Amino acid sequence: MRKTLLILCVATVGGASGAERDAYFGDLHVHTNFSFDAFSFATRGSPDDAYRFAAGGTLVHPAGFEVTLDEPLDFYAVTDHAAYLGALLAFSDPQHPLHEEATELGIIDASTVAARGGYLPEARPFVDAHRDDYSRESAWAEIVAAANRHYRPGEFTTLIAYEYTPSRDGGNLHRNVIFAGSDVPEDVFGRLDSANPEDLWRWMDAQRERGSDVLAIPHNSNGSDGWMFEDVQFDGSAIDADYADLRMRNEPLVEITQVKGTSDTHPFLSPNDEWADFEIFPYRVGQWGKSRPDGSYVREAFLTGLILEERAGVNPYRFGIVAASDTHNAGTRFDEETFAGKVGVHDAFAPRRGSVPVGEYDGLPTYRHVYRTHYSASGIAGVWAEENTREAIFAAFRRKETFGTSGTRIRMRLFAGHDLPADLHERADMAAGVSGVPQGGDLTARDAAPNLAVQALADPGAAPLQRLQVIKGWVQDGQQHERVFDIACSDGLAVDPETHRCPDNGATVDVATCAISADVGAAQLGATWTDPTWDGASHVFYYARVLENPTCRWSTWDAIRAGVAPRAGLPETLQERAWTSPVWVRP
Template identity: 40%
Template sequence: MKLSSRLLIAICMPLAGVMTMAQDAPPQGSKPDVEYAPYPELNFPNRVFFGDTHLHTSYSTDAGMFGNTLGPDAAYRFAKGETVTSSTGVPARLHRPLDFLVVADHAENLGLAPLIEESDKRLLASEWGKQVHDLTKAGKPDEAYTMWGAAVGERENPLDNSEGLMASMWQRITKAADAHNNPGLFTALIGFEWTSSPDGNNLHRVVVFRDDKPRADQIIPLSAYDSEDPEDLWRWMANYEEKVGGRVLAIPHNGNLSNGLMFDSVTFTDEKPFDRDYAERRARWEPVYEVTQIKGDGETHPLLSPNDEFADFETWDRGSFGAAKEKDMLPREYAREALKQGLAHQKKLGANPYQFGMIGSTDSHTSLATTGEDNFFGKATVAEPSADPVRFEEKITGYLPDPEGRDYAIRHYEGSASGLAAVWARENTREALWDALARREVYATTGTRPIVRVFAGFNFNEKDLGRSDFARHGYENGVPMGGELRGSDRAPTFLVRALRDPDGANLDRIQIIKGWLDSEGKTHERIYDVAVSDDRKIGADARAEKKVGNTVDPNAATYTNTIGDPFLQAYWKDPEFDGRQNAFYYVRVLEIPTPRWTTYDAKYFGLKRPKDVPASIQERAYTSPIWYNP
């Protein structure tokens, strides 16, 4: 049925009038009498983002020379949730995308494998470059890699006169980061790994920029060819900030492979006791520590924490990359002990060199940031999922002969499907995430994604756990993870909440781990169970009276959430507080037992499980500490 033009006009005119009135703006200069919206003024972190700050692609020589053909572009696409074909031809995809990623390729001859693949003319102009190129093209990449390893070991850069190579490969990496960086949705932080390895001992640091490509391109990454001394790295970082006006931080990792060097009490080159300047610089440039990753968990060790039944978790303690380990090295390798020694330095120097937050990341060399036990693509391309014995048996350490002939090899089946960095921030941007790392408002997980929050102050009470403005109240009346409390005659009070990974296992318990320095200068630690699942009781010793149980069926590689709780929370007040003593507190959250990746592998590929690793593990999270200083 057709309407006449008069009728259409009659219908439309009143509507147009209403629409015009509705869109009229209030007169300029007018202001409502009541300001209703409460949120514009709130600026505290209100979201947690999960990511990986330590992933290697084919641009790392120890990845690209061992079969990894995937560059930074593929790594970012995989992290963002796309299906990527792995270097071994297997379609791979994350169950859930990451929120952020740092491609942290080794600075030492950055991009060597792609340059060989491309037969780059600049590489071939070097006699050494042509040798490694020809060996690789002739099907002898192991011999080419041995040549490169010898050069790194001797700290003689064979491409020293070809600096344009490194700059061009660095600019490819920064280009990929900027191309994939999508503020608000996915963050690609620019970074690299400085791979200091004196005598095969791990002093590695991942360097992370707050900046974009134009600033990062003004430098060339520092490598171990330039120096193996962390103080030289800090000087390089300071020069970068002064030169370009940017911001940068470093993340140490794997003290368990440092053979006592990572948390030493003397400087690297001069072997002098720390002074205040050293302590302040280390805390300034290294605000967080990667406490868990594929090469073992670095929270603590059973010999250092004999009263901690959860201390022996994914332990790597046989040696570094160059020699077997002595027991007296252990106290200078693990995070909890370093945090305790930091209190002693604080008391003596007035500054704490080991005032660091804690994160996890993967250190995967496959370009695939996988942390799920049921989707673990391994440390290296040769150990990607398959029934090939190399998946379990590939050596990660122990290639170099120990001076005393000891076997300190650690094989791939002992590797951990770990970990992730959890960051509290307000938005998913380079600036917001980097700032959270710098202020230590972060926590580590061993690969799952529980949500953990903690506040400490002097005025919290148990009723605060139920507040609708829990976070706002926490920030206004205390400090979050990574913060500091100052002198008081009142004991600190804590509010802790933990929510399980929505696709993961229930929670077993929440613990607060305290370390302190007594009046005689001795350090101590104690573990408090502050919330436990399944209505279990906490005894007079502040520990759960019963274990949570274990529903894992190793043969089927399954578990059930019939035990544990999806959510736990706790109010806790330190019952043994002494306001004259330096102390720290961090939260450890334990999940119920679930199958280890080797158990999933055995089920899927029809293999026998390795006997000297457990069939099940308890995934966990470690928050950054909160420090108390008199």
């Protein structure tokens, strides 16, 4: 494992206690053959297969080729859909009384699925009509047993989990539900029980009362059409303290990026952020309809939370940040060069992903539709924890000492306080013995501006780092504001004090070969930064973002292998990145 031992502060303002913590990487959003849709995509990898893959084993992709990680993950959660959990897998058993009928309909035949190339219209009504003919509870018990079989404390952490999948008027409201330990309920709570997330949270409260801690992670807010981060409750009533407490108690984290795009922000919402247009997935989940940006992105949710806090003293959007894959193949490699899609046989090869032509018409290349060209080779969750165990990893989730990456294993940390040493970011024992809070924490404002110590370590197997940034959001006189500050530059370059931007470091990509500049960029970037725009009166959040030098996007790699030009209209390159959880500074 590529880990760097760090000394981080587990602190509140005015007091600190030292604790040794490592960065651990994992995936909290994985589907196997127990998921209704994954099975229909020809995925036959089981939860056991998924955990073996994450721990360093080889997985057979639904299309038949083998997939292996360059380096094992530290933690993993199989999150199969609660709706129709295990149904198609059960019907595929030749001994099941409905096997013959299901086979005749073609809903369990992988070759038929591949030929039809999409969701089978017969599958959902058939399963709906036969809910009593398969056992969600027995499927759940198998998933739980697999997680417990593969848990090796101190080496590899498996987390018992599932996905809750409601939608509203076509807008995605999905959550992954993650349990702290092995004491879990005998059944799960899914959208067939209720499509109101508030009912899920109340069910989670009930599990906690019986001794089973659990949290939910909303994902693909970008495809929610504005429903994920509203400024009202599900029934349209005003958000109050009870709602805010209920949500934050049950949803301390949010998924910022995954295969269906990045939910950090959108160019429409952040026109002054030059890097906002990153892996934008414009559609509602599973639909062709476009998703409206307002109410659908995490940075705006942070700002909405500040507005609510200023107006009513409540904030339901104080999330920590993680990332995940949402693979429906039981596992994925996360990198651009070997991206093999998300939905089994349907996008296993480049022509099916829309990145290379399927033919030619009148001398011009013809492609499949653009929907899958917006997929991303994302992402990975990171935590700072004392050890690789369920208890320590889940505790990091709870305190939001987390970060997310777009697929590379960048390590990021942020520490906020007052009167921090100017060289704090350079210390191996960063924040040890220093008063303040790590990422995910709350800091009480003083007259003087707070200090932020930020450090990012590049993935040795990826591109070097280009720039380190702090993103500030605040509310003043009822108005939302945001600003991006570069705080450290690679190659000895300096931040312009007027624009707060690093000069271009000159990194290039040869899109004919995907070769990148070998002599520019940094293995590590850090700074201890003081906000030059601090006014002392605002509700404020800060989170850090780091950008790698540009590299080829997966669609360009596909084109090179096919010997064709990259598809027009798709980005040829991108800048992989990572984000920390915010720190909130409160007056």
